[in-house]
Amino acid sequence: xxxxxxxLASLYDxxxxxxxxxCVRAWRAELLADARGRVLEIGAGTGANLAHYGSGVTELVLxxxxxxxxxxxxxxxxxxxxxxxxxxxxRLPVADGSVDVVVSTLVLCSVADPARALGELRRVLVPGGTxxxxxxxxxxxxxxxxxxxxxxEPAWKRVLGNCHLTRDxxxxxxxxxxxxxxxxxxxMQKASPxxxxxxxxxxxxxx
Ligand SMILES: C[S@@+](CC[C@H](N)C(=O)[O-])C[C@H]1O[C@@H](n2cnc3c(N)ncnc32)[C@H](O)[C@@H]1O
Numbered sequence: 086x087x088x089x090x091x092x093l094a095s096l097y098d099x100x101x102x103x104x105x106x107x108c109v110r111a112w113r114a115e116l117l118a119d120a121r122g123r124v125l126e127i128g129a130g131t132g133a134n135l136a137h138y139g140s141g142v143t144e145l146v147l148x149x150x151x152x153x154x155x156x157x158x159x160x161x162x163x164x165x166x167x168x169x170x171x172x173x174x175x176r177l178p179v180a181d182g183s184v185d186v187v188v189s190t191l192v193l194c195s196v197a198d199p200a201r202a203l204g205e206l207r208r209v210l211v212p213g214g215t216x217x218x219x220x221x222x223x224x225x226x227x228x229x230x231x232x233x234x235x236x237x238e239p240a241w242k243r244v245l246g247n248c249h250l251t252r253d254x255x256x257x258x259x260x261x262x263x264x265x266x267x268x269x270x271x272x273m274q275k276a277s278p279x280x281x282x283x284x285x286x287x288x289x290x291x292x
Contacts, residue, residue, distance in 0.1 A: 094153030107274040113137050122185030127174040128192030132161035148172040174202035179209045190219040193254045195247045203261035210290045219285040223251040234279050263288035
């Protein structure tokens with residue numbers, strides 16, 4: 086892994102602190118409050134969601150491919166609370182139909198292949214299982230912001246761990262065979278303008 090990923094992982098919590106406090110932490114708390122059963126989180130990063138998993142979560146699997154992120158995640162995870170695995174979302178070492186809830190927060194912007202990652206999430210879910218998501222997305226309703234996203238994306242993704250600014254993640258989730266039960270669009274306050282457009286919610290795997 087590169088020096089760049091080491092630096093990014095080391096600075097990550099500080100870089101996002103202001104927007105976490107402004108809104109993202111509250112979104113996490115609200116969406117994860119009802120998570121139950123066996124839960125799989127992809128790209129778990131430094132463990133920002135850990136505090137929000139309640140007692141209804143009987144088994145927690147945290148997948149994270151970056152070793153520097155994984156080190157922080159392991160340090161934050163209480164003993165026996167969950168298992169950390171080294172895996173990208175596109176290749177999950179998890180059996181078909183074995184997970185009740187999958188969680189993706191600020192990850193589908195960065196995966197190499199969103200369709201494949203979403204296909205994996207669909208594969209590992211039990212029939213009718215749910216995807217909980219928070220993602221920043223392309224600015225569909227603001228052409229000027231969208232142009233800035235397009236201009237900045239090549240450099241942005243090189244510096245910030247393959248983070249894309251122009252993904253239409255709502256359409257990708259629907260295409261992967263999920264039906265939205267809850268979908269909210271909001272501005273990520275105190276974040277850079279190019280990552281402010283977000284979607285969040287819960288989608289159920291269609292039968
Ligand atoms: C912006 S961080 C978000 C971290 C965490 N999910 C959160 O909500 O704070 C993006 C995370 O996605 C991870 N990631 C990058 N490519 C990935 C992939 N192909 N599969 C799974 N995770 C990936 C990164 O290592 C990083 O931890």
